Amino acid sequence: MTIVLTPVWSNGTQKLKVISQTPPAPKRGLTPLALDESVHTVRCLNQLRSKDKSIEKYIYLFQLKDADPRMFYKLCLANMSEITPLIYTPTVGDACLQFSHIYRRPEGLFVSLKDKGNIGKVLRNWPRIDEARISVVTDGSRILGLGDLGLNGMPISIGKLSLYVAGAGIRPSSTVPICLDLGTNNQKYLEDPLYLGLRQTRPSPEVMTEFMEEFMHEMSVVFPKLLVQFEDFSTDKAFLYLDSFRNRYPVFNDDIQGTGAVVLSGFLNAAKLSSAASGLPLSEHRILFFGAGSAGVGVAMQLMSFFKLQGLSTEEARQRIWLVDSQGLIFDARGPLAEHKKYFSRRDYTGAPMTDLTEILKYVKPTALMGLSTIKGAFTQSVVETMSALNPCPIIFPLSNPVRLSECEFRDAVEWSQGRVIFASGSPFPEQEYNGRMLYPGQGNNMYIFPGLGLGAILSRAASVTDTMVEASSLGLADSLTEEEHAQGLVYPRIERIREISAQIARSVIRAAQRAGVDRSSDLRNLTDAELLEFVKSKMWYP
Numbered sequence: 001m002t003i004v005l006t007p008v009w010s011n012g013t014q015k016l017k018v019i020s021q022t023p024p025a026p027k028r029g030l031t032p033l034a035l036d037e038s039v040h041t042v043r044c045l046n047q048l049r050s051k052d053k054s055i056e057k058y059i060y061l062f063q064l065k066d067a068d069p070r071m072f073y074k075l076c077l078a079n080m081s082e083i084t085p086l087i088y089t090p091t092v093g094d095a096c097l098q099f100s101h102i103y104r105r106p107e108g109l110f111v112s113l114k115d116k117g118n119i120g121k122v123l124r125n126w127p128r129i130d131e132a133r134i135s136v137v138t139d140g141s142r143i144l145g146l147g148d149l150g151l152n153g154m155p156i157s158i159g160k161l162s163l164y165v166a167g168a169g170i171r172p173s174s175t176v177p178i179c180l181d182l183g184t185n186n187q188k189y190l191e192d193p194l195y196l197g198l199r200q201t202r203p204s205p206e207v208m209t210e211f212m213e214e215f216m217h218e219m220s221v222v223f224p225k226l227l228v229q230f231e232d233f234s235t236d237k238a239f240l241y242l243d244s245f246r247n248r249y250p251v252f253n254d255d256i257q258g259t260g261a262v263v264l265s266g267f268l269n270a271a272k273l274s275s276a277a278s279g280l281p282l283s284e285h286r287i288l289f290f291g292a293g294s295a296g297v298g299v300a301m302q303l304m305s306f307f308k309l310q311g312l313s314t315e316e317a318r319q320r321i322w323l324v325d326s327q328g329l330i331f332d333a334r335g336p337l338a339e340h341k342k343y344f345s346r347r348d349y350t351g352a353p354m355t356d357l358t359e360i361l362k363y364v365k366p367t368a369l370m371g372l373s374t375i376k377g378a379f380t381q382s383v384v385e386t387m388s389a390l391n392p393c394p395i396i397f398p399l400s401n402p403v404r405l406s407e408c409e410f411r412d413a414v415e416w417s418q419g420r421v422i423f424a425s426g427s428p429f430p431e432q433e434y435n436g437r438m439l440y441p442g443q444g445n446n447m448y449i450f451p452g453l454g455l456g457a458i459l460s461r462a463a464s465v466t467d468t469m470v471e472a473s474s475l476g477l478a479d480s481l482t483e484e485e486h487a488q489g490l491v492y493p494r495i496e497r498i499r500e501i502s503a504q505i506a507r508s509v510i511r512a513a514q515r516a517g518v519d520r521s522s523d524l525r526n527l528t529d530a531e532l533l534e535f536v537k538s539k540m541w542y543p
Ligand SMILES: NC(=O)C1=CN([C@@H]2O[C@H](COP(=O)(O)OP(=O)(O)OC[C@H]3O[C@@H](n4cnc5c(N)ncnc54)[C@H](O)[C@@H]3O)[C@@H](O)[C@H]2O)C=CC1
Pocket: 142, 143, 144, 145, 146, 234, 235, 254, 255, 259, 262, 290, 291, 292, 293, 294, 295, 296, 324, 325, 326, 327, 328, 372, 373, 374, 375, 399, 400, 401, 402, 405, 425, 426, 427, 444, 445, 446, 447
C-alpha cells in the first residue's frame, strides 16, 4: 500500500502530510492489462533509452520508481552500469541543480529550520516509522562539488538510498531520504521564483548546532532502529557533527568515512600494481592530496591505515602524506590553518609558499596524486607528465564529482602517461584503447562502501559506527576482486557484482562491530563466517 504525500505550505514552511492512500485494487473485470513482465521490462528499458538527455532519463526513472518501484529496481539490478550514472553521479548533480524546476511530486522528508522546537512532530509524519532502518540526511550545503544547493540537495539523499536498495538489498520501505531546509547562501536560488526551499540565508553556527542537537535526539526517539548517514554537509559542519554525534547515535559521515574507505580500498590494489612495476616497497609510497576539505582530509586519515598495515608507526604514516589546498602546499610556517588541516600540515618545509602543482610534485615526488578539489582539469598535461616521469605506473585518482568537475579525464590521463596510469575517478569514464590494449578506469566512489557498511551496521544493530567497522568495509572491498578483475588491472570490482560485494562487506562490518562490542544482535556472534554470509544474503530484498 502506497501512501500519497502532498506538500502543505504554512508561513513559507514546507511540510508533508498524508492526504490519501492508493485506491484499492480495481474490481475483477477492471484489472489493467495482464502484462508479460519480461516484455514489459523491455518496454520500460526502451522508453528509458528513447530519451536523449540524461536529465530526461532521470525524470523517467524517478517517475517509474514512484509508479512501479519493483520494475525500477529490477531495471537497476539488471543494468547497473547503465543506470547508476543516471540515478547517481553525474546525472544526480544536474537533478539537484534543477530540482525546483523538474519537481513532480514529493519524495522523502523535508525538515525546516522553522520546525525547530517541533522536529519530533514533523518526523512522526513519516508513514512507515516502524520499518525505517536507514536515513541519508543532507543539509544541501555542499552537494557533490556544486556548492550550496539548499533544499535542492534532496535528490542526493534519494539517489544514495536508491543505491542502498539496488546495491545492498535494503527494503525500499526501510529508507528515509531527508533534506534539512535551513536556508541557502546561494543567491541564485534565493531569487528563483520556483525555488522550493526557505528564502533566507543560512543560520549562525550556534542556531545550526541547536537545530542538529534537537534533530538527532528526535530521530533517535522516533526511529529507534535507524542508522543515519550524513551526506554533503559543508566541510566545517561535516567534521563538527560527525565528532559531536558519532559516540551518541548510530551515524557515519559518507564524505569523510565512506570516501576514506573506498579510496583506501582502491589504493591498496593500485599500490600493489604500481610497486610491482617500480619495485618500491609498499611502505615507501608517498601520497599528495590536491584538495583538503572533508573528503581530502577524510581520505588522508583513512590512508594512514595503509601505511600502518605495512608496519609503519602513526607518525611515520603521517609523514607519507602531503596536502594542497587553494593556497598551495599546506605547511606550518604558512600561517593559521583550519582545524581539520592541521594534522597533516608539514613541519619539515619552511620555504616560500608553493602554489604551482607541477612544482609541488617535483618537490614531494609522490607515487600517488588524489584530487578532491572540485577543480575541473587541475591535473593538466604537465601534471600527468610530471607524475609519469616520477613513476613507471603513476597512481592518479581525480575523485571530484560530478564528472564535469573531475580534475582529469581518463582519456587524457592515458594519453599523457602513455598508457601507464593507474586511474580511478569519482564519476564514471568510458574505457580507452591504447596501443591495441583496452584500459579500464576505476570508479573510486563511496557508492561501493556505504550500501555494505550500512547493511552490516543495520543487521548487527550497531549502537555506533566505529573506525574499525569503516576500515573493515574497506578491506572487504579490496579483497573482493576476482582473478579476472585483477588480471585486467582493475582496482575496484565491476559494479555489476555490487550485491555480492555488499554482502561480503556487510559480513566484515558485522564482525568488526562484534569485536568492538557495539553490536546488539548478539545471536549473530554464534554463526560461522559462511553462515553469517548466508544470513546477510538472506536478508536482502529482491524486486
Ligand atoms: N569520489 C567520491 O566518492 C567523493 C568525492 N567527493 C568530491 O570531493 C570534492 C570535495 O569535497 P569536499 O572536501 O567536501 O569539499 P570542500 O569544498 O570542503 O574541499 C575542497 C578543497 O579543495 C581545495 N581547493 C579549492 N580550489 C583549489 C585550487 N584551485 N587548488 C587547490 N586546492 C583547491 C579547497 O581549499 C578545499 O580544501 C567534491 O567534488 C566532492 O564531490 C566527495 C566525497 C566522495
